[in-house]
Amino acid sequence: xxxxxxxxxxxxxxxxxxxxxxxxxxxxxxxxxxxxxxxxxxxxxxxxxxxxxxxxxxxxxxxxxxxxxxxxxxxxxxxxxxxxxxxxxxxxxxxxxxxxxxxxxxxxxxxxxxxxxxxxxxxxxxxxxxxxxxxxxxxxxxxxxxxxxxxxxxxxxxxxxxxxxxxxxxxxxxxxxxxxxxxxxxxxxxxxxxxxxxxxxxxxxxxxxxxxxxxxxxxxxxxxxxxxxxxxxxxxxxxxxxxxxxxxxxxxxxxxxxxxxxxxxxxxxxxxxxxxxxxxxxxxxxxxxxxxxxxxxxxxxxxxxxxxxxxxxxxxxxxxxxxxxxxxxxxxxxxxxxxxxxxxxxxxxxxxxxxxxxxxxxxxxxxxxxxxxxxxxxxxxxxxxxxxxxxxxxxxxxxxxxxxxxxxxxxxxxxxxxxxxxxxxxxxxxxxxxxxxxxxxxxxxxxxxxxxxxxxxxxxxxxxxxx
Amino acid sequence: xxxxxxxxxxxxxxxxxxxxxxxxxxxxxxxxxxxxxxxxxxxxxxxxxxxxxxxxxxxxxxxxxxxxxxxxxxxxxxxxxxxxxxxxxxxxxxxxxxxxxxxxxxxxxxxxxxxxxxxxxxxxxxxxxxxxxxxxxxxxxxxxxxxxxxxxxxxxxxxxxxxxxxxxxxxxxxxxxxxxxxxxxxxxxxxxxxxxxxxxxxxxxxxxxxxxxxxxxxxxxxxxxxxxxxxxxxxxxxxxxxxxxxxxxxxxxxxxxxxxxxxxxxxxxxxxxxxxxxxxxxxxxxxxxxxxxxxxxxxxxxxxxxxxxxxxxxxxxxxxxxxxxxxxxxxxxxxxxxxxxxxxxxxxxxxxxxxxxxxxxxxxxxxxxxxxxxxxxxxxxxxxxxxxxxxxxxxxxxxxxxxxxxxxxxxxxxxxxxxxxxxxxxxxxxxxxxxxxxxxxxxxxxxxxxxxxxxxxxxxxxxxxxx
Numbered sequence: 031x032x033x034x035x036x037x038x039x040x041x042x043x044x045x046x047x048x049x050x051x052x053x054x055x056x057x058x059x060x061x062x063x064x065x066x067x068x069x070x071x072x073x074x075x076x077x078x079x080x081x082x083x084x085x086x087x088x089x090x091x092x093x094x095x096x097x098x099x100x101x102x103x104x105x106x107x108x109x110x111x112x113x114x115x116x117x118x119x120x121x122x123x124x125x126x127x128x129x130x131x132x133x134x135x136x137x138x139x140x141x142x143x144x145x146x147x148x149x150x151x152x153x154x155x156x157x158x159x160x161x162x163x164x165x166x167x168x169x170x171x172x173x174x175x176x177x178x179x180x181x182x183x184x185x186x187x188x189x190x191x192x193x194x195x196x197x198x199x200x201x202x203x204x205x206x207x208x209x210x211x212x213x214x215x216x217x218x219x220x221x222x223x224x225x226x227x228x229x230x231x232x233x234x235x236x237x238x239x240x241x242x243x244x245x246x247x248x249x250x251x252x253x254x255x256x257x258x259x260x261x262x263x264x265x266x267x268x269x270x271x272x273x274x275x276x277x278x279x280x281x282x283x284x285x286x287x288x289x290x291x292x293x294x295x296x297x298x299x300x301x302x303x304x305x306x307x308x309x310x311x312x313x314x315x316x317x318x319x320x321x322x323x324x325x326x327x328x329x330x331x332x333x334x335x336x337x338x339x340x341x342x343x344x345x346x347x348x349x350x351x352x353x354x355x356x357x358x359x360x361x362x363x364x365x366x367x368x369x370x371x372x373x374x375x376x377x378x379x380x381x382x383x384x385x386x387x388x389x390x391x392x393x394x395x396x397x398x399x400x401x402x403x404x405x406x407x408x409x410x411x412x413x414x415x416x417x418x419x420x421x422x423x424x425x426x427x428x429x430x431x432x433x434x435x436x437x438x439x440x441x442x443x444x445x446x447x448x449x450x451x452x453x454x455x456x457x458x459x460x461x462x463x464x465x466x467x468x469x470x471x472x473x474x475x476x477x478x479x480x481x482x483x484x485x486x487x488x489x490x491x492x493x494x495x496x497x
Numbered sequence: 498x499x500x501x502x503x504x505x506x507x508x509x510x511x512x513x514x515x516x517x518x519x520x521x522x523x524x525x526x527x528x529x530x531x532x533x534x535x536x537x538x539x540x541x542x543x544x545x546x547x548x549x550x551x552x553x554x555x556x557x558x559x560x561x562x563x564x565x566x567x568x569x570x571x572x573x574x575x576x577x578x579x580x581x582x583x584x585x586x587x588x589x590x591x592x593x594x595x596x597x598x599x600x601x602x603x604x605x606x607x608x609x610x611x612x613x614x615x616x617x618x619x620x621x622x623x624x625x626x627x628x629x630x631x632x633x634x635x636x637x638x639x640x641x642x643x644x645x646x647x648x649x650x651x652x653x654x655x656x657x658x659x660x661x662x663x664x665x666x667x668x669x670x671x672x673x674x675x676x677x678x679x680x681x682x683x684x685x686x687x688x689x690x691x692x693x694x695x696x697x698x699x700x701x702x703x704x705x706x707x708x709x710x711x712x713x714x715x716x717x718x719x720x721x722x723x724x725x726x727x728x729x730x731x732x733x734x735x736x737x738x739x740x741x742x743x744x745x746x747x748x749x750x751x752x753x754x755x756x757x758x759x760x761x762x763x764x765x766x767x768x769x770x771x772x773x774x775x776x777x778x779x780x781x782x783x784x785x786x787x788x789x790x791x792x793x794x795x796x797x798x799x800x801x802x803x804x805x806x807x808x809x810x811x812x813x814x815x816x817x818x819x820x821x822x823x824x825x826x827x828x829x830x831x832x833x834x835x836x837x838x839x840x841x842x843x844x845x846x847x848x849x850x851x852x853x854x855x856x857x858x859x860x861x862x863x864x865x866x867x868x869x870x871x872x873x874x875x876x877x878x879x880x881x882x883x884x885x886x887x888x889x890x891x892x893x894x895x896x897x898x899x900x901x902x903x904x905x906x907x908x909x910x911x912x913x914x915x916x917x918x919x920x921x922x923x924x925x926x927x928x929x930x931x932x933x934x935x936x937x938x939x940x941x942x943x944x945x946x947x948x949x950x951x952x953x954x955x956x957x958x959x960x961x962x963x964x
Binding site: 033034035036037040041042043044045048049052063064065066068069070071072073074075076077080091092094095096097099100101126127128129131141142144145146151153155156161163165166167174175183186188190191193194197201308311365366399400406412413416417420423426427428429430431433434444447448 | 500501502503504507508509510511512515516519530531532533535536537538539540541542543544547558559561562563564566567568569593594595596598608609611612613618620622623628630632633634641642650653655657658660661664668775778832833866867873879880883884887890893894895896897898900901911914915
């Protein structure tokens with residue numbers, strides 16, 4: 031008999047953790063719904079073909095593959111007998127594995143859109159909040175099973191989508207009461223910069239170097255750019271670009287003068303301007319008080335972004351970005367449906383959990399479990415308690431009866447350990463008098479309530495910690 | 498480029514399906530919470546050791562195993578170098594797989610309880626609603642990835658738990674407005690019957706035969722019992738037992754006369770009596786109108802049940818049981834923590850989904866997505882619409898702005914396809930007059946509303962079908 035353990039990099043979530051995670055999940059989902067996004071769920075398993083080759087060579091190695099089983103071999107034998115498949119000599123990798131666990135939510139979404147393209151109402155706005163699996167080396171804050179949380183609009187090139195997604199970020203973090211900065215940039219501007227530095231093919235080099243600015247500083251970035259073959263003049267231009275500072279409006283004004291001759295750049299600037307302006311007007315009128323800043327040092331590694339890019343930073347804590355996304359030109363080309371543009375954002379829910387914990391921002395009522403524990407003081411008393419509980423539950427009050435008649439001590443301890451704020455004492459005297467004694471365990475206050483009055487008693491107290 | 502597809506036996510869930518499934522999930526979870534149960538989530542992957550050998554030989558074959566990857570091999574090499582592990586010659590199965598996908602929720606729960614036993618508040622009441630994976634041959638209604646939904650109390654022998662679980666069943670199905678019969682029996686009575694038929698070891702033979710009564714009828718059951726070596730007298734006794742009919746009270750009275758000399762049987766009868774009586778009293782007072790029936794033909798295949806057993810049947814549809822459970826003596830013995838008794842129930846959520854669909858019992862507002870679509874009638878109009886939407890969203894109204902300025906037709910179609918009940922028309926004239934025209938797409942009624950009046954407009958209409 032082995033001592034039980036969990037696979038490395040995986041976690042059990044106890045009640046308190048599930049409740050806090052659900053607080054984050056439900057907040058985000060509610061906002062997605064307010065913006066007309068609809069839920070989608072895809073299976074944990076995808077065909078290996080669907081996933082392989084989509085995440086680069088390194089990514090392929092990190093995909094968890096599932097071993098074929100007896101039925102798969104039977105099916106294979108059937109196909110061979112029926113002539114659909116040739117008998118192969120030697121072992122192919124298909125003999126071992128044909129399925130794998132989802133590595134992210136983007137590729138399964140692309141697969142879904144490609145499979146159902148003709149049935150979808152376009153623009154198609156979906157959100158998805160599901161676990162993904164990666165065979166990464168586990169370390170602090172990095173797990174082999176973790177949740178991703180994405181919202182995408184596909185089938186539309188309209189900037190209304192970018193505006194809405196920026197606003198979703200602002201609304202979610204306002205509801206979570208977490209101060210953030212929503213950083214925004216545009217790949218078209220970076221591509222204009224590359225053009226001015228001698229060609230669009232320089233874009234990746236420049237983006238990679240810029241991405242490191244936070245960590246290594248401008249001097250090292252300049253060295254790296256030089257090593258990548260950029261001239262002093264070009265490096266000077268990039269430095270000027272990165273040093274553009276001031277308000278959003280000042281940045282936009284400066285950018286316009288730099289990229290006067292580059293239509294791509296001008297387009298990127300106009301897009302930024304549109305999002306910034308509209309967000310501010312709406313925010314002043316009635317929307318969430320978002321802090322959207324143009325960040326010209328924002329590059330985002332993923333190559334497939336082509337327009338607006340987003341990143342969200344929590345203010346007041348040292349942690350990487352807690353959200354990011356951007357516009358892409360082609361979601362489903364890999365699956366045979368070309369030219370489906372879109373834009374999406376994602377929330378780093380594990381990091382958001384860590385930040386809310388660090389800043390102590392989970393609301394007290396997130397722990398709401400059982401409100402009231404009935405002490406078990408005998409068979410007849412317990413029978414009455416059960417009746418009263420059914421009434422309370424019908425009114426939405428979560429309650430429990432201690433499972434056996436034992437000393438008060440033990441029953442108190444159960445309430446305490448489970449964080450139950452009220453206990454109900456119903457002994458033989460109370461039973462006769464048709465009353466019940468309710469004790470608030472925090473304040474120590476106790477009150478007599480009649481059986482019929484119980485249903486109107488308020489069990490809302492201050493904060494309590496759940497198990 | 499391959500045409501994308503899904504692995505056999507797996508499903509995508511579109512928005513309407515997710516919403517309907519969540520309606521079931523949320524109803525069940527809310528009731529669990531009302532009864533003091535707390536959520537638990539375990540990882541999809543477990544160590545292969547944790548799962549293997551727990552589900553019988555057939556079960557073992559149906560476990561989806563995960564292929565080891567490069568990191569696992571590195572870790573192994575490290576251990577060998579450090580002297581923790583010997584270099585093995587030849588290939589062992591551990592070289593291929595050490596992890597597998599969860600096959601049910603019971604074994605991961607047992608593993609969790611064993612790992613955390615000393616930290617748990619006993620009795621420990623947990624619920625769990627997560628997918629499980631089985632490499633079964635896919636067929637109608639049988640999937641390779643499907644959800645289970647369990648509630649268990651461990652660390653208590655009190656019948657209060659059985660009473661509460663029966664009441665949870667009654668409450669959930671009342672909330673779902675699904676008429677059901679909650680069938681209840683007790684393994685102690687079956688074991689007493691076995692004892693009267695010549696020995697406790699006959700219990701499994703009898704249970705297996707009884708389990709088939711529904712399908713094959715009493716004559717065939719008698720044949721089977723004879724084939725299993727029971728004498729005519731014994732078979733006669735079993736038939737008498739199975740033919741006990743009448744109300745719960747009549748059944749109990751008869752049972753008491755049959756098993757006068759068997760203390761185990763008497764105990765089982767008392768337990769049944771307790772649950773039936775208490776449920777009826779509470780139900781008459783204020784609880785849900787449950788229909789709990791003693792069903793002496795109920796046996797439930799699983800060997801580990803030792804006391805009360807439950808099964809739930811939907812009335813008015815031809816479908817197997819939509820719930821079941823029972824009491825067991827030892828949950829965690831397999832993981833080194835013996836003598837942890839408990840009792841649990843589970844909900845067959847996929848079947849419940851099918852029944853609610855067949856009986857058309859999903860409430861209309863389950864489809865609630867976007868309430869209002871703003872037509873996009875130009876840049877300035879769209880800008881104003883965005884502002885107004887932010888106000889509405891702050892008030893909890895889900896709304897959208899059509900992404901581009903196109904013909905009315907196309908915008909109407911979007912609202913229609915997405916099941917959006919109201920559209921808002923805000924053209925240049927309306928913009929100037931600071932009004933908006935709201936049209937109810939079901940009734941065709943349209944009304945003028947001022948910008949400031951919009952936030953108080955009621956967007957609750959009749960039922961609409963979502964995408």
